[in-house]
Amino acid sequence: MAKSFAxxxxxxxxxxxxxxNTEEELMQRIAAHAKKAHNMASIDAGTMSKVKAAIREV
Ligand SMILES: [Zn+2]
Incomplete structure (x- = not known):
């Protein structure tokens, strides 16, 4: 099972x-994207919980 996020x-x-393949790896990719594309130096707690809720098993 892999994990995906949009x-x-x-x-x-x-x-x-x-x-x-892992949530840790996925979160690193999301963090890198958020920094580059959304100017988020770090993901705040509120956004983080939304992200975690949106992660899907694929
Ligand atoms: Zn984005």
Whole structure:
């Protein structure tokens, strides 16, 4: 099972989606994208809980 995440699932106007084999790897990819594309130096707790809720098993 892999895990996937799409920005639009948390209401972002963004076509980014990614997948990884572990949640740790997925979160690293999301953090790198958030920093680059959304100017988030770090993901705040509220966004983090939305992200975690939006992660899907694929
Ligand atoms: Zn995005």
């Amino acid at each position: 920005c639009k699932d948390i209401g972002m106007q963004c076509n980014f989606q990614t997948r990884a």
